[in-house]
Amino acid sequence: MSVAVLTAIAVFIIAVFRMLNVSSQPQKPSFFCRDKQFLNRVLKFAPQLEDPIGHTDDLHVMLCNLSEHYPNTKIIIIGYSMGGNLVTKYLGESRHNRPSSVIAGVSICQPYDALKATGVLLHWQNFRRLYLYALTEAIKALILKHRSKLLADDIKEQYSLIEKDIISAATLPELDDAYTRKVNNFKNLHEFYRWSSCLHYINNVKTPMIFINSRDDPLVPEDLLIPIQNFAKSKDNILYMELMHGGHLGFFEGGFMYPNPIAWLDRTLVTLLPGIREHCLDDIKKTAVY
Incomplete structure (x- = not known):
């Protein structure tokens, strides 16, 4: 069988899987978080949630450049898939003198262990x-x-x-x-x-972070999620959100044949960021007082 035929079959099956993986109802994630104050602050602007492999030098240079040009702007770094691994690794490394404007990080659908x-x-x-x-x-x-x-x-x-x-x-x-x-x-x-895996740097993360994964991710099986579950349960300022459905960076909602143009992930990030910003700025004020 030719490569073209195999590719066509694979595309068809992936399209079917995408349709079957669309959730018609708003999803309710499971939360893993030791720090209840952090959780409540993050969810303050997102009531619908509660209701229903690498080099970090380029990232560091980019963040320093942004901080230099926009000194009064606070930065929350968001990484998707292996980008989530990169963000976590960067925040857990000790070799960078990170800009003070970086106040938090968000990791979405990463595997944590490259090996x-x-x-x-x-x-x-x-x-x-x-x-x-x-x-x-x-x-x-x-x-x-x-x-x-x-x-x-x-x-x-x-x-x-x-x-x-x-x-x-x-x-x-x-x-x-x-x-x-x-x-x-x-x-x-x-x-x-x-060296590429954030799993070996994550215990050094002191910056508030949110991690998001789905249990049906075809590229990240459930056993790879155990370390982040345990980490979120044992450390303050860390929130891990786990959904039953979402695939790898999908999180579609809506009809069976045609999902909503705005996915669950898009809506969630917009509502989570104000809460994590408020929490981080509150911590900065407390530190300044002491």
Whole structure:
């Protein structure tokens, strides 16, 4: 069977899954939060909730630049999927002198552990392997598009890169092993994925954060959510919200064939941010007094 036919079948099945995954009723998440004051403050402007793998240097430079240009503006960083991992890792790292204007972070649908998450993507269940293939080919295409710089002779010699191994890589771990971990100076893939995972930095997070995941996420199985559940139960200023349905960054609501144009996630973020801002500014005032 040709690749085109397989792709067409996969697109059809994904479309059907998307329709079946639309919730006709407003969703009510489960909350994991030790700090009840933080929870109540965050939910103050969101009553409908209560009622029904990486480098952080670029992120740091961007935030410093924003803070410099808008010194009176408070910043809440929001990361989606692996962007959520990046935000959490950044807030848990000690090597950055973060701008004081960064008052909170939000992570949505991240896997927390790059090593385990990558292993999950190697399975065919929920078409994870197909997603991994598409992701691998996209990254590979980006590398080859800039081959003159990324695979120049001096670069290949400096990092011991073998171009044919990069081109023939069929999965993300193979591509990371052939290229990414080498140019980042890691001895092996395990060391690289461990360094990339926010799970190993999360206990150092002192900035208020909200984490959101769904239990039916095809890319992030439920066992990867256990660490964040336990973390939210044991630390102040941390809220973890878990929904039964939502998929990976979907959270659609509405009709069976056509979901509402504004998803649950869009509405939720708009209503959560004023509460977390108020909580953070209140903490800043208390600190200033003492």
